[in-house]
Amino acid sequence: MARRASGRVVAAVACLVLGTGLLGGAAAGAWLTGGExxxxxxxxxxxxxxxxxMPVDELFPTEIDGAGVGPGGADRRWIRVAVAPDGACADGLDPLLAEVLSGVGCHRLVRATYTDETQTTVTTVGLLFAEADSAGMDTxxxxxxxxxxxxxxxxxPRTFAAPGTAADDFGDAQRASWSVRVLTExxxxxYAVSGFADGRAISDPEPAAEATADGQDSTIALAGLGHDAAGIADRIEAGLREAAESRTQEAR
Structure with a gap:
């Protein structure tokens, strides 16, 4: 009887230890997950x-190389002509676009304007830093x-004209192609919006996704204005992601 009772005690203790270990492991897992x-x-x-x-020259490099990103795989190179003072979203967005983006809030808006190396086209690129959390950006x-x-x-998006540069006459009427991307990470x-540097008005702008599609033969497509908007946006976004990752690594 004593041996059986002792066995039951040992078994109970073992179960208690095992249960405590499992609970502890679950708690540790939850703590680690919560920490992540x-x-x-x-x-x-x-x-x-x-x-x-970020230094302005890191956020908006003075020159951007676009190897193989022009029409037909041609190389492009863009030169920064101006950086706008950081400001409110209303400065860089048409009212309806500002309304659509209002759901994520506007923490800060920064913009810069580039021209291609022949000074034939001009492109304004903008970064709207939102107030929303990850779920808001996903939505x-x-x-x-x-x-x-x-x-x-x-x-x-609106342009940022730069007096005394190739983008002197770059206004709303000159917008030819554009790209708007909502990041979730x-x-x-x-966003980026492009046009001709000679100030010609555009009556039928084309989104960059359309202007860069195979077989497009519109003036906007052939001039590479969609490639300008998409290419500059790509590279500014890539630099931003790289900077964010680098700062995350440094914080660990």
Whole structure:
């Protein structure tokens, strides 16, 4: 009887230890998972301040190489002609686009204008740093995709003209092609809008996705204005992502 009772005690203790271990392991796993989620939220929030933390020449390089990104795989190179003072979103967005983006808030807007090396085309690129969290950016990105908002001509970004440069006459009427992207890994909306440097008005602008498609033979497509908008946006976005990742690594 004593041996059986002793066996039952040992078994009970073993179960208790095992159960405690399992609970402890689950708690540790939850703590680690929670730590990873907190780190991800912190990195996301920190990216909101990249407009201030990054040197302007890192955020908007003085020159951008676009090897093979022009029409027919031609090389492009863009030269920065001006950087706008950081400001409110209303400075760089048509009212309807500002309304669409209002759901993620506007923490800061920064812009720069580039010209190609022949000074034939000009492109303004902008970075809207949003106030929204990751879920908010996901919601806006889904809306852009579901409603095909990136291709609507009533949702064009505004240009940033630079007096005394190739972009002197780059205004609303000169907008020819554009790209608007809602990022989800960063609280940022990236956009670019391009036009001709000679100031000609454009009556029928084309989204970059359309102007860069195979077989397009419109003046906008053949001039590479869609390639300018998409190519510059690509490279500015890539630099922003690289900077965000680098700062995340440094914080670990």
């Amino acid at each position: 989620e907190r780190a991800a939220r912190t990195a996301f929030d920190n990216a909101r301040e990249l407009w201030r933390d 806006l990105a889904r809306r852009f995709a579901d409603e095909e908002l990136a291709g609507r001509t009533d949702l064009l 960063l609280p940022v909306v990236v």
